[in-house]
Amino acid sequence: MALLKIARMGHPVLIRPAEPVTDPTAPEIRRLVADMAETMEDAQGIGLAAPQVHVPLRLFVWRGGAGNVIALINPQVEPVGEETETAWEGCLSIPGLRGSVTRPARIRFRGVDIAGKPMEGEAAGLTARVIQHENDHLDGVLYPMRMTDFALFGFTEELARAAAAARAPQEDAP
Numbered sequence: 001m002a003l004l005k006i007a008r009m010g011h012p013v014l015i016r017p018a019e020p021v022t023d024p025t026a027p028e029i030r031r032l033v034a035d036m037a038e039t040m041e042d043a044q045g046i047g048l049a050a051p052q053v054h055v056p057l058r059l060f061v062w063r064g065g066a067g068n069v070i071a072l073i074n075p076q077v078e079p080v081g082e083e084t085e086t087a088w089e090g091c092l093s094i095p096g097l098r099g100s101v102t103r104p105a106r107i108r109f110r111g112v113d114i115a116g117k118p119m120e121g122e123a124a125g126l127t128a129r130v131i132q133h134e135n136d137h138l139d140g141v142l143y144p145m146r147m148t149d150f151a152l153f154g155f156t157e158e159l160a161r162a163a164a165a166a167r168a169p170q171e172d173a174p
Contacts (some may be wrong), residue, residue, distance in 0.1 A: 001031075001034045001035055001037075001038045002035050002038070003035070003038060003039050003042055004035050004036065004039045004053035004054070005053065005054065006039065006043065006048075006052055006053060006092050006093060007051065007052055007053065007054050007093055008093050008094070008095070009091075009093055009094045009142060009144075011054075011093075013051050013054050013056055014051055014052070014093055014137065014140065014142060015140045015142070016051075016056065016140045017138070017139055017140050018049075018050060018051050018056045018057050018058045018137075018138045018139075018140075019056055019057055019058065020057075020058050020074050021057050021058055021059055021073050021074055023116075024059075024073040024074070024112045024113070024114060024115075024116045025114065025115060025116045029057075029059070029073070029114060030114050032050065032053075032055060032057075032059075033059070033061060033071045033114050035053070036048050036050065036053060036060075036061045036071075037061050037069040037071075039053060040061060040063070040069070040092075041063075041069075043092050045063075045092045046062060046063045046126075046130055047060060047061065047062040047063070047130040047131075047133060047134040048060060048061050048062075048092060048134070049134045049135075049137030049138055050137075050138075051137050051138065051140075052092060052093050052137060058073065058074050058075065058138045059071060059072065059073040059074070059075075059138075060072060060075070060134035060135065060137065060138065061134075062127070062130045062131065062134060063130075064127075065127070071113060071114050072109065072111040072112075072113070072119060072131070073111050073112045073113065073114065074111050074112060075109055075110070075111035075131075075135055075138070076109065076110050076111060077107050077108070077109045077131060077132060077135045078107065078108050078109075079104035079106065079107055079108075080104070080106040080107060080108050080122060081104070081105070081106055083104070083105040083106065084102050084103060084104055084105055085102070085103060085104075085105045085129070086100055086101065086102040087100070087101065087103075087129060088100055088101075088159075089101045089129070089133060089143045090156065091133070091142065091143055093137075093142065094142065094143070094144070096155055096156055096157075097153070097154065097155055097156065098153070098154065098155075098156050098159055099143055099144055099147050099150075099152060099153040099154075100147065100149065100152035100153070101133075101143050101146045101147055102146070102148065103128070103129055103132050103133075103146070104128070104132070105124060105125075105128065106122060106123070106124045106128060107122065107123055107124075107128045107131060107132060108120070108121070108122050109121060109122075109123065109131055109135075
């Protein structure tokens with residue numbers, strides 16, 4: 001396995017649609033998935049899409065609830081219901097920044113795994129957010145493109161400092 005170079009915002013591979021994987025069982029796809037998993041873990045991420053490692057193919061990996069890495073190839077993702085959730089997101093391709101993004105609260109996903117077997121399921125919470133975020137990468141969409149309020153976008157350190165200051169007791173309070 002090898003650590004792969006992560007493309008950063010501004011690289012053309014991140015803003016164009018990825019191509020379908022023609023043979024999910026090919027040895028090079030297995031190797032890519034293993035390298036992506038290692039790269040994601042090394043970067044302390046919870047998801048990574050192939051375009052983020054300069055490979056314009058429709059696949060991504062994410063860390064499952066038990067800490068295991070799951071790969072989804074040629075995914076299709078759709079919302080379940082009308083409910084949305086707003087939460088902070090970051091991205092390995094946009095290091096040091098965070099933004100508040102609204103997404104569907106529940107999703108249904110389908111695709112295939114590295115054995116070529118169909119995979120499908122529903123997800124909510126953080127898992128739904130990660131799947132949607134990574135799937136966006138396959139369509140050339142970065143999370144800032146989904147933002148509606150850029151007052152809720154900034155450097156991670158500054159946002160943490162502002163949040164800590166907001167929680168601190170006011171010195172001038174009676």
